[in-house]
Amino acid sequence: DTEVTQTPKHLVMGMTNKKSLKCEQHMGHRAMYWYKQKAKKPPELMFVYSYEKLSINESVPSRFSPECPNSSLLNLHLHALQPEDSALYLCASSQDLTSHHLYNEQFFGPGTRLTVL
Amino acid sequence: GENVEQHPSTLSVQEGDSAVIKCTYSDSASNYFPWYKQELGKGPQLIIDIRSNVGEKKDQRIAVTLNKTAKHFSLHITETQPEDSAVYFCAAKGLQGQNFVFGPGTRLSVLP
Numbered sequence: 001d002t003e004v005t006q007t008p009k010h011l012v013m014g015m016t017n018k019k020s021l022k023c024e025q026h027m028g029h030r031a032m033y034w035y036k037q038k039a040k041k042p043p044e045l046m047f048v049y050s051y052e053k054l055s056i057n058e059s060v061p062s063r064f065s066p067e068c069p070n071s072s073l074l075n076l077h078l079h080a081l082q083p084e085d086s087a088l089y090l091c092a093s094s095q096d097l098t099s100h101h102l103y104n105e106q107f108f109g110p111g112t113r114l115t116v117l
Numbered sequence: 118g119e120n121v122e123q124h125p126s127t128l129s130v131q132e133g134d135s136a137v138i139k140c141t142y143s144d145s146a147s148n149y150f151p152w153y154k155q156e157l158g159k160g161p162q163l164i165i166d167i168r169s170n171v172g173e174k175k176d177q178r179i180a181v182t183l184n185k186t187a188k189h190f191s192l193h194i195t196e197t198q199p200e201d202s203a204v205y206f207c208a209a210k211g212l213q214g215q216n217f218v219f220g221p222g223t224r225l226s227v228l229p
Contacts, residue, residue, distance in 0.1 A: 004160075033216070042206050042219035043161065056216065090160050104210070105151065106217065108160035 004109035006091050012115045015081060021112045023074040023091030031055075031097045031104065032074040034066060035090040037111070043090055049074060050097045081116045088113055119144040121209050123220030130197050131228050138223045140207035141189040147209040150190045151217065152181060156203045164205075165192070197227045 004025045013019050023032065031050050035043035048056035049068040063085075065077040074091055088111040094104035120143040130136050140150075148169035153161035167174045167181045167190065174181050178197075183190040194201055204224050208217035 006160075040222070042222055045216050048216060092160075104149075105163060105166065107163065108153075110158075110160045113158075 004091055004093055004107050006089075006109040006112050008112060009110070010113045010115075012117065013078065013081065014117050015083075017081075018077070018079045020078065021076040021089055021091075021114075023076075023109055024072055025093045025107070025109075026072055027093060027095075027107070028071075029093035029095055029107075030071060031094045032068065033092040033094075033106065034074065034076050035092065035108075037088040037090055043108075047076075048097070055097065078114075081114075083116050086114055086116045119147060119209055119211055119218040121207060121218050121220040123207055123223055125223060126221065127224045127226070129226045129228060132197060132199060134197055136192075136194045136197050136201070136225055136227075138192045138205055138207070138225070139189060140191070140209075140220050141187075142209040142218075143188070144209070144211045145185075145188065147211040149210040150181070150183060151208050151210075152192050153206045153208065153219075154203045155206065155222075161206060194225075197225075199227050199229050201225060202227045 007022045034046040037043045046060045047066045052068045063080045067075040090111045091109040092106045094106045123140045151166035154164045155161045165179050165181050167183050178195045180193040204222045206222050207220040210217045
């Protein structure tokens with residue numbers, strides 16, 4: 001299984017709502033990522049988890065809260081978002097981040113299209 | 118930090134022709150260079166990659182070349198087909214960084 005799955009595919013939420021995005025992989029990968037992608041732009045890194053611990057937070061506002069319950073699952077909790085947060089949110093995974101795996105192929109999920117009204 | 122440039126931003130070719138997309142990077146320590154294809158409404162899909170100890174790699178109609186001295190790498194697609202139409206992103210990863218730096222993307226249109 002070389003697939004990263006994401007749910008939901010589409011999400012529309014108001015600025016006062018609380019919602020969560022979910023990501024799952026069963027490739028045994030120990031690094032998982034959240035990216036944000038605006039139209040006609042490359043993916044922009046938000047968070048990196050390594051062995052279920054937060055490794056990188058790219059100065060993301062606190063209204064985005066990541067969670068890694070186990071090695072196969074990655075969540076992104078959303079609260080009090082702004083309309084400018086509307087984007088495609090992509091999850092990715094790779095084998096590892098350590099020096100034993102210098103070349104870390106990243107596999108992306110299909111994304112969640114988020115619209116904030 | 119690493120900076121990746123990509124050209125052209127848009128590219129239109131006739132079906133059957135070849136397409137070439139070029140990227141340059143700034144960090145000489147970068148050692149892994151993947152290429153991703155992103156179709157409308159989908160996530161990026163890894164199509165080919167090259168490591169710094171290799172100058173060229175080919176997979177059917179797709180090839181990538183790397184010039185470490187000049188710090189640039191290129192994607193070559195031969196015998197293009199309409200299903201090759203998509204946005205293509207190059208990326209670079211260095212020894213120090215834990216993540217890729219993506220180029221801005223190239224929108225390829227293959228005209229039937």
